[in-house]
Amino acid sequence: MNAEWLDIGPVDxxxxxxxxxxxxxxxxxxxxxxxxxxSVYALVNKCPHKHGxxxxxxxxxxxxxxxxxxxxxxxxxxxxxxxxxxxxPVIPVKIDGGRILIGRAAALAGVM
Amino acid sequence: MMSNKPHLIVIGNGMAGCRAVEEILARxxxxxxxxxxxxxxxxxxxxxxxxPLLAGEKSFEDIIIxxxxxxxxxxxxxxxxxxxxxxxxxxxxxxxxxxxxxHYDKLLIATGSDPFIIPVPGHKLPGVITFRDMDDVGAMLxxxxxGGDAVVIGGGLLGLEAAHGLSLRGMKxxxxxxxxxxxxxxxxxxxxxxxxSALESRGQTILTGADTAEIYGDGKVEGVRLKxxxxxxxxxxxxxxxxxxxxxxxKETGLAVGRGIQVDDDMVTSDADILAVGECVEHDGNVYGxxxxxxxxCRSLAAGLVAEPNGYRGSVTSTKLKVAGxxxxxxxxxxxxxxxxxxxxxxxxxxxxxxxxxxxDRLVGAVLYGDTADGNWYFDLLKKxxxxxxxxxxxxxxxxxxxxxxxxxxxxxxxxxxxxxAEVCGCNxxxxxxxxxxxxxxxxxxxxxxxxxxxxASCGSCTGLVENILAFAMGDDYAGERENKPMCxxxxxxxxxxxxxxIDKELKVIPQVxxxxxxxxxxxxxxxxxxxxxxxxxxxxxxxxxDPQSRFVNERMHANIQKDGTYSxxxxxxxxxxxxxxxxxxxxxxxxxxxxxxxxxGGQRLDLFGIKKEDLPSIWADLxxxxxxxxxxxxxxxxTVKTCVGSEWCRFGTQDSxxxxxxxxxxxxxxxxxxKFKIAVSGCPRNCAEATIKDFGVICVDSGYELLxxxxxxxxxxxxxxxxxxxxxxxxxxxxxxxIQLYREEARYLDRTAPWVERVGLDYxxxxxxxxxxxxxxxxxxxxxxxxxxxxxxxxxxxxxxxxHLHQHIAEIRPFAVVGGH
Ligand SMILES: Cc1cc2nc3c(=O)[nH]c(=O)nc-3n(C[C@H](O)[C@H](O)[C@H](O)COP(=O)(O)OP(=O)(O)OC[C@H]3O[C@@H](n4cnc5c(N)ncnc54)[C@H](O)[C@@H]3O)c2cc1C
Ligand code: HEM
Ligand code: SF4
Ligand code: FES
Numbered sequence: 001m002n003a004e005w006l007d008i009g010p011v012d013x014x015x016x017x018x019x020x021x022x023x024x025x026x027x028x029x030x031x032x033x034x035x036x037x038x039s040v041y042a043l044v045n046k047c048p049h050k051h052g053x054x055x056x057x058x059x060x061x062x063x064x065x066x067x068x069x070x071x072x073x074x075x076x077x078x079x080x081x082x083x084x085x086x087x088x089p090v091i092p093v094k095i096d097g098g099r100i101l102i103g104r105a106a107a108l109a110g111v112m
Numbered sequence: 113m114m115s116n117k118p119h120l121i122v123i124g125n126g127m128a129g130c131r132a133v134e135e136i137l138a139r140x141x142x143x144x145x146x147x148x149x150x151x152x153x154x155x156x157x158x159x160x161x162x163x164p165l166l167a168g169e170k171s172f173e174d175i176i177i178x179x180x181x182x183x184x185x186x187x188x189x190x191x192x193x194x195x196x197x198x199x200x201x202x203x204x205x206x207x208x209x210x211x212x213x214x215h216y217d218k219l220l221i222a223t224g225s226d227p228f229i230i231p232v233p234g235h236k237l238p239g240v241i242t243f244r245d246m247d248d249v250g251a252m253l254x255x256x257x258x259g260g261d262a263v264v265i266g267g268g269l270l271g272l273e274a275a276h277g278l279s280l281r282g283m284k285x286x287x288x289x290x291x292x293x294x295x296x297x298x299x300x301x302x303x304x305x306x307x308x309s310a311l312e313s314r315g316q317t318i319l320t321g322a323d324t325a326e327i328y329g330d331g332k333v334e335g336v337r338l339k340x341x342x343x344x345x346x347x348x349x350x351x352x353x354x355x356x357x358x359x360x361x362x363k364e365t366g367l368a369v370g371r372g373i374q375v376d377d378d379m380v381t382s383d384a385d386i387l388a389v390g391e392c393v394e395h396d397g398n399v400y401g402x403x404x405x406x407x408x409x410c411r412s413l414a415a416g417l418v419a420e421p422n423g424y425r426g427s428v429t430s431t432k433l434k435v436a437g438x439x440x441x442x443x444x445x446x447x448x449x450x451x452x453x454x455x456x457x458x459x460x461x462x463x464x465x466x467x468x469x470x471x472x473d474r475l476v477g478a479v480l481y482g483d484t485a486d487g488n489w490y491f492d493l494l495k496k497x498x499x500x501x502x503x504x505x506x507x508x509x510x511x512x513x514x515x516x517x518x519x520x521x522x523x524x525x526x527x528x529x530x531x532x533x534a535e536v537c538g539c540n541x542x543x544x545x546x547x548x549x550x551x552x553x554x555x556x557x558x559x560x561x562x563x564x565x566x567x568x569a570s571c572g573s574c575t576g577l578v579e580n581i582l583a584f585a586m587g588d589d590y591a592g593e594r595e596n597k598p599m600c601x602x603x604x605x606x607x608x609x610x611x612x613x614x615i616d617k618e619l620k621v622i623p624q625v626x627x628x629x630x631x632x633x634x635x636x637x638x639x640x641x642x643x644x645x646x647x648x649x650x651x652x653x654x655x656x657x658x659d660p661q662s663r664f665v666n667e668r669m670h671a672n673i674q675k676d677g678t679y680s681x682x683x684x685x686x687x688x689x690x691x692x693x694x695x696x697x698x699x700x701x702x703x704x705x706x707x708x709x710x711x712x713x714g715g716q717r718l719d720l721f722g723i724k725k726e727d728l729p730s731i732w733a734d735l736x737x738x739x740x741x742x743x744x745x746x747x748x749x750x751x752t753v754k755t756c757v758g759s760e761w762c763r764f765g766t767q768d769s770x771x772x773x774x775x776x777x778x779x780x781x782x783x784x785x786x787x788k789f790k791i792a793v794s795g796c797p798r799n800c801a802e803a804t805i806k807d808f809g810v811i812c813v814d815s816g817y818e819l820l821x822x823x824x825x826x827x828x829x830x831x832x833x834x835x836x837x838x839x840x841x842x843x844x845x846x847x848x849x850x851x852i853q854l855y856r857e858e859a860r861y862l863d864r865t866a867p868w869v870e871r872v873g874l875d876y877x878x879x880x881x882x883x884x885x886x887x888x889x890x891x892x893x894x895x896x897x898x899x900x901x902x903x904x905x906x907x908x909x910x911x912x913x914x915x916x917h918l919h920q921h922i923a924e925i926r927p928f929a930v931v932g933g934h
Binding site for chain 1: 291292293296297301323356371635638668673675676677917918921924
């Protein structure tokens with residue numbers, strides 16, 4: 001029961017250049033992003049600036065622009081780019097057989 | 113004639129299996145007695161040539177790699193048409209489908225891949241074909257002989273080659289691709305779009321972003337239905353959505369299998385006497401779907417087995433599309449990311465797009481369209497991880513240029529070194545000498561050079577060069593400033609240039625604009641994409657297809673995002689007038705969806721705050737049911753028409769200001785604009801509706817209507833200017849429509865009317881709207897035409913299920929239990 005990866009659904013449910021959300025009961029909501037070439041990334045859905053929902057931002061290359069005040073956050077490292085400073089946790093995610101798998105430990109970080 | 117040499121059995125008579133045998137024989141022809149079992153009833157052929165075979169450019173004879181004489185000469189026992197069905201590791205035997213049992217000393221599994229079939233309803237109907245072997249090609253050719261329609265599911269390399277072949281064989285082909293761009297794993301959006309338009313001009317129908325719901329037919333394929341309801345007739349359906357390593361046998365045998373059969377650097381599996389090679393293996397976490405890595409694997413395999421081990425280290429791959437006349441190349445990683453720098457070259461007249469990606473002075477990726485001559489050179493630089501900093505500026509022009517010395521690293525020096533008769537602007541045939549003469553004649557800015565000698569006035573790709581010539585000629589006097597700033601860092605063109613080109617060159621979609629105007633980035637940025645989306649929808653109201661990813665969040669969600677990530681919802685109240693029924697519906701919605709606040713807005717509307725993203729479609733459905741539509745309180749669009757009570761009730765009222773406001777709002781709602789747009793109508797000069805700080809204001813007077821323009825509240829308060837006075841309500845409406853259209857067509861994206869009016873001048877607007885009656889009428893009818901496409905309630909569409917994914921979580925994690933998505 002302690003599998004390393006959690007299957008959260010088929011990858012075709014993620015729009016290209018878009019994101020979907022994954023609430024974690026008792027933990028932080030996760031945003032899962034898909035870039036133009038189909039790569040998938042996951043971050044805690046909270047901008048390091050003032051907690052804007054990153055899942056609602058515009059995805060470009062491997063960054064997302066926060067919808068609230070336009071900070072750019074790297075999907076790879078979770079760090080704010082450019083002048084801004086701050087970091088949001090990255091959740092390991094991978095695709096296997098068309099399914100999205102998310103790292104259990106990181107997803108449940110903070111959940112008792 | 114059984115020899116007592118150890119017996120090597122190869123399972124799979126395909127590309128990797130036979131190549132491995134060739135490599136072994138080349139090193140040592142004597143160690144093994146070799147048998148090859150093949151499921152296909154034929155000799156070893158070149159699978160990648162199935163595409164030209166389908167297209168009629170080759171025959172089967174042409175694509176045979178090893179004919180019967182090769183097996184004979186090397187004493188290889190070929191057992192074709194008899195697949196191996198079991199391996200007994202304890203006794204070291206294999207069993208074939210025919211029942212034949214053979215003992216092995218070494219076993220080599222080279223079973224390749226299986227095409228992946230999406231399990232939609234109807235996928236088992238006769239007429240659903242994959243594209244993997246000769247039998248598949250046979251089935252396709254048979255169908256093509258009968259003619260008719262073909263559907264290819266999958267717009268990757270295989271699918272497009274299948275589509276090309278079938279279309280050359282006379283079938284009418286439709287390609288259905290799930291992702292928004294073709295070959296998205298190999299190509300970026302720009303190249304994918306060029307490819308799509310080239311294939312369309314050859315008569316294929318390409319549907320991107322299209323999801324198959326079912327294949328239907330009575331006993332055989334008759335067509336394909338998409339999830340959006342579209343229906344495409346077809347006599348055959350080719351599934352080319354991907355491949356999966358064929359690991360069935362290895363799994364049943366108990367070998368270690370991940371995505372593929374796991375092997376070490378010498379291609380040995382978890383059993384020391386069993387090796388595996390080709391597409392069926394997983395090495396160091398990677399599986400491959402192209403032949404180049406297989407050749408490397410086969411070399412390491414043979415070396416490890418009969419010579420000095422020379423371990424396999426993984427492969428970098430490149431892709432070329434084998435469709436005659438279309439040059440497409442891709443290698444490495446083009447997803448960008450930190451530290452990556454894009455160098456883009458576009459040549460719209462030749463249909464060329466080149467992009468190389470440099471990171472830490474190394475080439476990490478390349479995408480080429482239309483001119484792939486330098487593909488191998490880039491691939492070589494990439495594989496060798498060569499330092500390219502010394503040829504960085506010349507890199508994109510290709511090998512001949514870069515190794516011929518290329519540009520000097522200092523751009524001004526490079527310009528100084530150019531001959532006077534060297535061509536600067538290819539579009540207009542302008543030489544450096546002519547540009548210098550033009551500068552000498554007093555042109556001291558880019559715009560002046562463009563006007564004077566036409567250099568850089570067409571495609572703009574030489575703008576940087578012209579600016580360098582200016583800097584060289586004028587030294588410190590060159591301010592580098594341009595009167596009209598380029599739209600953004602992706603282009604040297606101004607907003608006005610871009611809008612003009614969209615009309616003149618009939619550009620219809622974003623990648624087309626970027627190609628035609630030589631955008632310097634592959635897919636723009638978050639500042640030019642929304643602007644281009646707007647310019648296109650304004651220029652081509654009847655044809656425009658929305659690009660939701662080029663919209664800011666509020667316009668994508670049709671609601672206003674708030675600082676806690678919830679949304680506020682504002683239903684439209686025409687002219688600020690509501691009814692008890694509407695109020696009851698709003699109150700009910702506020703209760704039902706836990707609106708944390710209900711606020712009267714500055715624009716005479718009710719705003720429900722704190723609505724969750726998931727609840728948006730249902731709250732809209734409830735409000736729709738009570739007759740209300742989206743208030744567009746979130747958009748670069750017509751916001752509200754504010755009115756006072758006017759002559760209906762007020763003792764000062766001179767005209768029916770409320771009635772006029774309601775009519776104006778019915779005429780203008782739904783319209784997208786360069787920025788938000790507000791209207792107000794006051795019934796007398798007391799101006800209770802504050803019409804003098806609106807984009808378009810009306811003040812009613814006894815003798816008619818005063819029309820006011822260009823006002824706004826906000827940080828820089830600006831009162832309106834008087835445009836003119838008209839005497840009838842109809843005129844007020846007509847002038848309003850014409851003014852809005854002028855603003856829509858000529859203002860820059862994100863300019864409100866106030867700065868726009870200041871820039872172009874009140875006189876200009878008066879001339880266009882007041883003095884030029886014909887022009888006014890044309891503007892008005894263009895506005896009404898556009899409105900016929902835009903007045904669709906986005907809430908109703910969403911409530912009915914459109915873009916449902918925007919509102920739903922993909923899944924939910926409850927610790928220790930996972931619930932799947934919708
Ligand atoms: C139409 C097409 C075009 C392509 N174009 C290109 C291209 O342009 N460039 C490129 O690099 N690659 C291309 N490829 C991919 C390339 O063909 C493959 O990478 C390559 O063929 C893989 O070789 P393999 O030996 O691993 O598998 P295969 O060549 O598929 O050989 C495996 C063989 O094993 C047989 N087999 C399976 N199970 C058993 C069993 N139990 N018993 C006996 N036999 C069995 C199969 O029937 C098959 O003949 C293309 C592929 C196709 C189909
Ligand atoms: C004797 C004169 C006036 C009368 C009878 C009058 C009457 C009204 C009425 C009936 C309304 C409500 C309109 C509606 O929302 O339907 C109103 C609103 C308003 N009035 Fe007046 N008014 C008078 C003078 C003025 C003056 C001189 C000003 C400004 C200097 C003014 C500013 C406003 C404003 C700002 C509103 C609110 C508009 C809004 O809700 O958006 N009024 N007035
Ligand atoms: S603007 Fe004039 S007509 Fe309208 S409410 Fe105010 S006083 Fe009355
Ligand atoms: S909360 Fe993301 S930029 Fe401010």
